Amino acid sequence: MFSKFLEDNNTINEKLFQLLNGESNIEFQKSSDNNGKVVSFGLLTENINYSIINNFLKGEFMLYPQVFIYDNDTKNFLSSHSTRLLFRIATEIDPSQNPEDILIKRYKDKLLNNKAEITYKGRCVDEPQIKLTFIQIYKELFNCQDIKDVDRFNLQVRNVDLGKSQYGKFSFTENNDQHLSAMKYKLANLATAAVSSLTYNNRFLVLPHSKEQSIANVQSRFSDTMNITINLPEPDFVLDLKINGSIKKKLAEDEDEAIYMYAIGINFKILEPYSDTLIFDSDFKFAKKKEFAKDLSSMQVIQTEENDYYLYNQLFEELIADFSSNLLVEKLTNVNKKWLKKYSNNSSSYDKSIKMHKNIVNTFF
DSSP: OHHHHHHHOOHHHHHHHHHHTTOTTOOSSOOSOTTSEEEEEEEEEEEEEEEEETTEEEEEEEEEEEEEEEETTTOBEEEEEEOOEEEEEEEEOOTTSOHHHHHHHHHHHHHHOOSOOEEEOOTTOSSSOEEEOHHHHHHHHHHTOOOSOOOOEEEEEEEEEOTTSSTTOSTTTTTOHHHHHHHHHHHHHHHHHHHHHHOOSSSEEEEOOOTTSEEEEEEOTTTTTOEEEEEOOOOSEEEEEEEEEEEEEEEEEOSSEEEEEEEEEEEEEEEETTTTEEEEEEEEEEEEEEEEEBOTTTOOBOOOHHHHHHHHHHHHHHHHHHHHHHHSSSSOOHHHHHHHHHHBSSHHHHHHHHHHHHHHHHHHO
8 A cells, every 4th residue: 555655646755855854964866975875765564454344444554664774885785774653544434435445545644644643662762652743753763773883793584484374375375376475575574673673772783584685676766766776784693483373263252243362373593594503493372352343234243364364464573573572682581581481382482482592692692
């Protein structure tokens, strides 16, 4: 939806330029200084869910804005930072209207709204959370960049294995390798955003996910709008993820709604890719409840596999974010251990995580 929005509307770029025009260290024109740096504002990925129930359109939008910086001369990647935003809509609709048209309109209204209504939490914000417009969040992400030469490790999400999970079994992916490849790429980007936004220290520079160690999709507005190949450094360490399984189970149902439980299991591996040295390896699980309303005319639960896809993606990203904030630390606090005990796959996985965390400390700290 975001790419369609940009194709039809340049307002978001105009607003972004207006917001950053006062920054002393940004030029809004092609620079003759080859030693300069180029900043690109974009969206890493998005996760969208909507349903139509009793003439109401309800939607959830999970967006991952990103700021990406590269060297103008060498075209080498220097830094990127992304975050996660959630906003919801609910509106009554006329049955004669096209619901997708309404959804897109409300989506655009949210992105272009001049009122600071989106809740933002970030590692460079002093308060626990603040309210911003969608455009203002890009300024926060830009100001959070630190591209000085610092001693830190390059960490990259290398691979996502769908395993025996529900992923790959949706009707829109059956017997379609292109869709499965796109799904893995999206999950890798979700994981990259989760690790990037919640790695609070300077121990890691989280690289974008790319199997070719280059990114060809960065478009320069001041280089004849040609795509530029950006070179990524080789990762010092990689994160491999395997989805051990996923479950959806109905827990309860009454005359108004049905309650389902969604659960996902993930194996986390951190490795040094050249020697294939294993730093960390353990299994985790995560579950959430979700209520689905019933249509009052048919008394049927309004629930689709697109809803399932959205919710599994949400569980996937949240589990990785929690893993990053609780395991990629120098010392396990009681809070970290409590999280590990709750979300480790079993008691042996918990013991294994505690033991292997020593490798994380010895390697990164």
